[in-house]
Amino acid sequence: MTRFLLVVPPLVGHTNPLVGVAHELARRGHRVAWAGYPDQIRRLAGTDTTVFACAMPGAEVRRPPKLIGPAAFQFLWEEFFAPLAELMAPGVDMAVRTFRPDVVVTDQHAVAGALVAERHGIVHVTSASTSAEFVDPLAGMPKVGAWLDGLLAGLRGRLGDPARTGDPRFSPYGILAFTGRELIGDAALPHDRVHLVGPAIAPRSAAGPDFPWNRLAPDRAKVLVTLGTANADAGGRFLATAAEALDRLGDRVQGIVVDPGHTLTAVPDGVLVLDHVPQLDLLPHLDAVVCHSGHNTVCESLWHGVPLVLAPIRDDQPIVAGQVVAAGAGVRVRFNRVDAARLGAAVETVLDGDGGHRAAAEAIGRSFRAAGGVTAAADHLDRIAARHPRPAAEPAPGR
Template sequence: MSRFLFVALPLSGHLNPMLAIGQMLVHSGHEVAWCGQESVLRPLVGPDVTVHPTGTRLHRRPADTGMAGLAALWDGYLVPFTRFTLDPVDAAVRSYRPDVVVAEQYALAAGLVAHRRGVPWATVCTGALELAPPPELTGFADLVADRVATVVAMAGISDGESFDPRFSPHLVLALTSAALTGGAPLPERCVLTGAVLGDRLNAPDFPWQAWDPGRRHVLVTVGTLVGHLVGDFYQRMAAALAPMAEEVQAVFVTSGVAGTSFPDNVIAADLVPMLDLLPRLDAVVSHAGGVVHEALAYGLPLVVAPVRAEQVAVARQVADAGAGIEVSMLQASPDQLAAAVRAVLDEPAYRHSAGRIAGEFAAAGGARAAAAELAALASRVDAVEVSR
C-alpha cells in the first residue's frame, strides 16, 4: 500500500472534497497524512490521523470583485499563504516521505515542494475558475502567469517558465463533468471525476422537528461571504419566498451573515448537515460555491448568485448546462428572485438538466474514481523504483 500526503487550503469548500478522497484511500488500505492548519484539520480528520502542522494564517477575503478581486486574492492571500507554508510543507514531505503528494489546486506550496523534491504529485481542482475562466475576466491569463512566476521564483525553482504549480504534470483530478466544462481545453493528464462526497465528522445537528414533509424545500446559502458582498440578499430572498409559504419551506444557512428575522416558512441555522439535507431538498439557492457540485450530485436545480470570479465561473457553467438560473447577488429584486426559484421548482427542464449532470457525476465515479487514479499514480511510481 502507498503513502499519500494531502495539502489543502483551510477553507471548507476546498477541504471537503479532499477529505472524501482521503477517506476513500484509507478505506482501500492506503496511508494518508495531512499538512495544514491543525486547528481546522483535527475536527475533520479525527484524533488518530497524522497532521503535519503549518501554523495559522488568517484568510481575509478580498473586498473587490472581477479582476480587481482576483488580483487581491493572489496578492493578499495565495502568494503570502504560499510563502507562509513552503517550509512547513517541505518539512512534512521530508519527514513523512510520501509516495504521492495530493495538492488542492490553490495549495501551491504542495506542488512547489513536490516538484523541488522530485516527489510525484497530483492536483485536485475543487473549482472551475482555473479550468474555464469567464471571458469577461480580460487579462486573466497574464495576471495569473505573473503571480505563478512569483511563487515559482519564491520556491527557488529554476525551470519556472515550464512549471505551473496549479496543474501537476502527473495527474489532474477535476471534480466536474463534461456537461459543465463543455468544450473548454483541459490540462494534460486531466481526469473528470464528478463531485466527490464523503463522511463529515463535524456535521452539526439540525432542527428536524421543524421540517414539514408536506412542502417542497429550498436551501439558501451564501457560504462565508461577508456583509457588504451579500448586502440584504437574505432579506430579499425571505421576501421572495414568503408568498410561497403554503407550498415551500426554506432553510437559510446564516453562517457569515448578520442575523435577521425570517418569515414562518424559514428554518434558520448557523450551519447544516449538508449531506443529510441535500437528498430531502427540491432546489438550492447559493453564491455558486462548493455546494453547487454537491447539489448537482443529487440532481437539484439551482439559482446561483455569484460574487467573486471563481463563483462566476461556476455559475456560468450551471446556467450554460441548463441546470439553473444566474441572478445578481446585490441587484436582484424579491420579484426576480421569486421568479427564479419558481422556475427551477416548476419547469422540468432545469431538473432534467441537473439530473443529467448527476448521472455524469455518478458515471465518473466521484471519490472512488479519484482515489483509484491516485493509487494508480503511486503504483506507477513503485514500478519505476523497482525497475531501477
C-alpha cells in the first residue's frame, strides 16, 4: 500500500484529470488524500474524499480583457500562480506532515506541491493538465523566460529546497501528461520521463439537474457549445452568436448551449440552453463541439472522435487550438470577432465528411484510448513509487 497526496489549484480543469486516477489508485488498495480547496475537490471527487485544506485567494483574479501574449502570461503568473503557491504551501506542508505520503502528485501550476515535497525529500510527480507548455511557448521570448525563471527561483528559496535546480513545473521523477503525441505533434518533451497517457476518461460525480435526454432530436446532428467553467464572464456575445448560428442550421443541426452565467436573453426555439451538461455522458451523442480550446474539453471530445470548432480566448487555448487544427481535427474562429454566418460555416465544415475532420478526430481518439488514460497513469505512479520508496520514519523520542 502506497500513500499518494494529490495537490491541485482551485481550478476544475486542473482537478478533473486526477479524479479518475485517484479512484483507480484507491481501487488498487492505495491510500489517497488531496491538498487544495475542499469544497471543489469533494464536489468533483466525492464527498468522502480526504482533503487537507489550503488557503486560497479571497477574490477571483480578473485580467484586463485586452491583455494578451507575453503580458497575459506574466500577469497570470505574477497575480495568480505565484501568490497561490505562497498561500497553498502551509496547507501542503501540513498534509505532508500529517498524511506522510510516499509520493506527491502535483498539478503543473500548483507549484507549492513540488516545492514542499522537495523540501521534505519526497518524490513528486507532475500532473500536466495541458500540453501547451510542452511546446515551449516562451522559446521566442527569452526575457519573459528569464523573468519566469527568476520568479520560480524566488518561490523555491522561500518554499522549497534552495539547493535544488530545475523547473518545478516539470518533475525529474515523472510527468503525467493527459494528452498524446497525435495531438502535440513532434514537439520535444522536457525529458524522457514524460508519460503521454491520453485523457483521463472516468465517471465523475453528478452535478446539476438531470439532462433532458428526451429532447435530443434523432434526425439532426447534435452540436455542443461550451466555454468551460472559468469563462462565464467573457462569453455572453459569443454564446449569443453561437445560438443564432445554430438556429440558422436548425433543419439539420440541434444546438446545445451551456450558459452557466445566464447571459442569453433570447433563446431560439430549436436550441437547448442549459446551465450545465454531463459532458462525458453527452459526448457519445454529439457530432461536433464548439468550445474555447480548453485542454480537457478538446481531449475529451477527440477521445470520442468528435471534431471541433475552436474559439480560443486566452492562456494556453491558442496553442491547443493550433494543435487541433494542425492535426486536421478542427477549424479555428476568432472568439471576439466571429459572426453567426462565419460560425455556422465553421460548424458545417467540421460536419462535412469531405473535410476529413471527423476522420482525423476519430484517429486521434483511437490513439488516446490506446494510451491507457487513468489505468496507464496509475501504472506509472505505481512504478515510480516502487523505484523511489520513502525511507521508514524514525521513531519518536522515548519510543
